[in-house]
Amino acid sequence: EVQLLESGGGLVQPGGSLRLSCAASGFTFSSYGMSWVRQAPGKGLEWVSTILAAGSDSYSADSVKGRFTISRDNSNNMLYLQMNSLRAEDTAVYYCAKHRGSGMRNWYFDFWGRGTLVTVSS
Amino acid sequence: QSVLTQPPSVSGAPGQRVTISCTGSSSNIGAGYDVHWYQQLPGTAPKLLIYENNNRPSGVPDRFSGSKSGTSASLAIIGLQAEDEADYYCQSYDSSLSGWVFGGGTKLTVL
Numbered sequence: 001e002v003q004l005l006e007s008g009g010g011l012v013q014p015g016g017s018l019r020l021s022c023a024a025s026g027f028t029f030s031s032y033g034m035s036w037v038r039q040a041p042g043k044g045l046e047w048v049s050t051i052l053a054a055g056s057d058s059y060s061a062d063s064v065k066g067r068f069t070i071s072r073d074n075s076n077n078m079l080y081l082q083m084n085s086l087r088a089e090d091t092a093v094y095y096c097a098k099h100r101g102s103g104m105r106n107w108y109f110d111f112w113g114r115g116t117l118v119t120v121s122s
Numbered sequence: 123q124s125v126l127t128q129p130p131s132v133s134g135a136p137g138q139r140v141t142i143s144c145t146g147s148s149s150n151i152g153a154g155y156d157v158h159w160y161q162q163l164p165g166t167a168p169k170l171l172i173y174e175n176n177n178r179p180s181g182v183p184d185r186f187s188g189s190k191s192g193t194s195a196s197l198a199i200i201g202l203q204a205e206d207e208a209d210y211y212c213q214s215y216d217s218s219l220s221g222w223v224f225g226g227g228t229k230l231t232v233l
Binding site for chain 2: 035037044045046047050059060061062095100101102105106107108109110111112113114115
């Protein structure tokens with residue numbers, strides 16, 4: 001059974017940093033691209049960042065580019081999101097999601113974690 | 123606003139059929155990229171509902187179906203049930219943004 005368990009969320013002041021983690025199990029982690037997707041309170045889903053299976057390449061939304069860094073540890077089945085220079089508009093539930101699909105541009109998210117809440121406020 | 127446009131809300135009585143549209147452009151759906159759909163029940167994480175335009179993962183009832191044409195896609199639900207009340211999101215890839223995009227979401231109310 002695929003399981004994705006996020007951790008690391010919490011309250012942080014504007015301009016601060018936070019590191020989210022996602023522990024994966026139930027599948028061959030090193031074979032799949034992984035992403036972070038967020039959802040602001042009462043709002044829709046927003047793709048944040050994606051990292052390829054080997055960790056060689058990553059992609060990020062313009063809204064977080066230069067501030068957030070996605071990484072992975074395939075030896076320990078872990079996904080990370082380092083978030084710096086946090087803003088109020090980064091307040092959201094952050095989901096870890098596994099990718100699947102034929103060809104990167106046709107990827108979809110076949111499994112999601114339960115999410116971790118990040119609140120940016122003074 | 124979202125790159126993919128969905129109606130904010132739809133509703134239907136139990137047993138009825140409803141459809142949810144997802145309108146994109148030439149840089150996403152119209153470019154030939156697949157459309158996928160997710161169901162988000164209140165207070166829970168999204169769940170994959172339809173992948174690659176019209177395929178259902180194991181365990182998803184055949185009451186749910188997807189289609190795609192031109193720059194748009196649709197999710198159809200027949201035989202509405204109370205448990206279908208949820209938010210539904212479409213998703214694709216956008217070559218102009220170089221990233222994956224979601225629709226704004228549609229809240230389905232079962233009357």
